[in-house]
Amino acid sequence: MAAPMKRVVENNDSYENSDVKKSTIKSELNELNNFIAWSSKNDFQLTDKVVVTKEGSCAQFGMLATDDISKGEVLFQIPRKCLLTPDNCALADCYKKDKDLIQCSSGWVPLLLSLMYEYNNPSSFWRPYLDLVPDFKQLDLPMFWSSKERDTLLQGTGVNDAVNTDLQNIENEFTSIVLPYIEKHNDKFSPVCKDIEFYKKMVAFVMSYSFTENSSNDNTDEIDDGEEVKKAPPMMVPMADILNHVAKNNACLNFEKESLKMVAVEDIKKGDEVFNTYGELANLHLLHMYGFAEKYPNNHWDTVQVFITDIMNASKILKFNVDSLLEKKQTAVNELFGDNGSIIINDSGVLEEEELKIVLKICCAESNESLQDVLNDEWESDDEEEFDFDFKVQKCHYHGTKHH
Numbered sequence: 001m002a003a004p005m006k007r008v009v010e011n012n013d014s015y016e017n018s019d020v021k022k023s024t025i026k027s028e029l030n031e032l033n034n035f036i037a038w039s040s041k042n043d044f045q046l047t048d049k050v051v052v053t054k055e056g057s058c059a060q061f062g063m064l065a066t067d068d069i070s071k072g073e074v075l076f077q078i079p080r081k082c083l084l085t086p087d088n089c090a091l092a093d094c095y096k097k098d099k100d101l102i103q104c105s106s107g108w109v110p111l112l113l114s115l116m117y118e119y120n121n122p123s124s125f126w127r128p129y130l131d132l133v134p135d136f137k138q139l140d141l142p143m144f145w146s147s148k149e150r151d152t153l154l155q156g157t158g159v160n161d162a163v164n165t166d167l168q169n170i171e172n173e174f175t176s177i178v179l180p181y182i183e184k185h186n187d188k189f190s191p192v193c194k195d196i197e198f199y200k201k202m203v204a205f206v207m208s209y210s211f212t213e214n215s216s217n218d219n220t221d222e223i224d225d226g227e228e229v230k231k232a233p234p235m236m237v238p239m240a241d242i243l244n245h246v247a248k249n250n251a252c253l254n255f256e257k258e259s260l261k262m263v264a265v266e267d268i269k270k271g272d273e274v275f276n277t278y279g280e281l282a283n284l285h286l287l288h289m290y291g292f293a294e295k296y297p298n299n300h301w302d303t304v305q306v307f308i309t310d311i312m313n314a315s316k317i318l319k320f321n322v323d324s325l326l327e328k329k330q331t332a333v334n335e336l337f338g339d340n341g342s343i344i345i346n347d348s349g350v351l352e353e354e355e356l357k358i359v360l361k362i363c364c365a366e367s368n369e370s371l372q373d374v375l376n377d378e379w380e381s382d383d384e385e386e387f388d389f390d391f392k393v394q395k396c397h398y399h400g401t402k403h404h
């Protein structure tokens with residue numbers, strides 16, 4: 001987690017060309033010691049049964065047990081005043097006055113502005129934390145890959161589309177909200193904050209290191225299946241974000257009134273890595289937001305998204321469809337499932353069996369049948385046996401990522 005130099009850049013050089021600190025083991029150790037001393041001064045109550053280290057961790061820094069830990073033990077706490085949030089940061093009053101100027105659909109802009117300010121402030125309260133954050137060149141998220149790499153390596157995963165949407169949204173929010181705000185407060189922000197490349201690194205930092213508290217409710221509304229749900233804004237949680245993730249985690253973060261607590265959810269043996277959970281995330285989401293995927297079959301949350309268009313195209317190749325009817329059938333499935341309709345498969349099988357059945361019925365339809373007849377057609381049990389929906393992710397998980 002070697003950090004680029006946190007200094008106020010006095011010229012307008014692009015972030016990529018600016019001077020960055022060359023990390024050494026010695027400077028990393030200093031930064032780690034400073035961070036541990038800061039956390040101790042701020043009452044993190046880190047148990048002496050764990051250590052923050054690169055040795056034995058699955059990815060850069062991580063947390064290892066130096067003694068046996070029992071399920072239920074608290075490993076450390078983070079007092080709420082130490083969370084890096086727009087409400088806690090040095091510009092909190094400014095944001096309150098400018099609330100309307102920093103409204104955004106992602107809900108990320110206030111935290112990103114706070115981070116950009118604190119990151120470039122030599123006397124930030126979070127200096128020891130920010131000195132330990134990763135060298136942004138190591139944040140190997142797909143949003144930093146070339147579009148050619150994304151097109152070839154991520155084909156069929158859905159990650160490429162998600163990244164393209166992200167990049168578009170990042171650019172829109174940067175030009176319409178962030179840049180005007182920074183220009184309004186030129187005296188507060190370092191010139192590097194006007195560089196979209198620097199902004200993207202901060203977005204990647206938030207994407208792969210932040211947490212959200214589900215009960216938070218002061219953000220934009222999202223429509224989910226016709227119901228309004230509140231999107232919680234992200235926050236930076238020092239120490240908790242050092243833990244790596246696996247689906248079979250042995251610790252998790254509890255949000256309490258005065259502090260956040262990392263608690264063992266399993267017995268953890270001396271020498272084992274302490275793993276948090278970043279959520280019930282399929283490999284495609286891990287890859288999209290965190291730049292890694294778990295090896296098969298470790299991720300029991302894994303799912304595969306099969307686009308209905310691809311099923312239609314495959315049916316053509318497999319010749320149980322008639323070329324001349326394909327367009328008509330494609331229109332029918334688009335009307336039923338939308339242009340980007342998909343079927344989700346997890347390790348216990350197809351989640352939307354009914355939808356898949358409909359798509360397959362349409363694929364197999366003959367020219368003289370109306371759509372209604374096709375949909376009403378009750379497949380004989382013999383027919384159903386021909387379609388084994390119980391295929392496993394094993395046959396479908398994707399290969400070819402840079403990470404695993």
Ligand SMILES: C[S@@+](CC[C@H](N)C(=O)[O-])C[C@H]1O[C@@H](n2cnc3c(N)ncnc32)[C@H](O)[C@@H]1O
Nearest residue numbers: 001059060061208209241242243244245290292
């Ligand atoms: C919240 S940080 C965890 C701390 C990080 N290891 C460090 O040294 O800063 C999340 C990042 O850690 C890495 N990571 C976490 N869990 C991982 C895993 N199981 N396998 C590989 N990399 C992982 C990924 O790079 C991810 O973007």
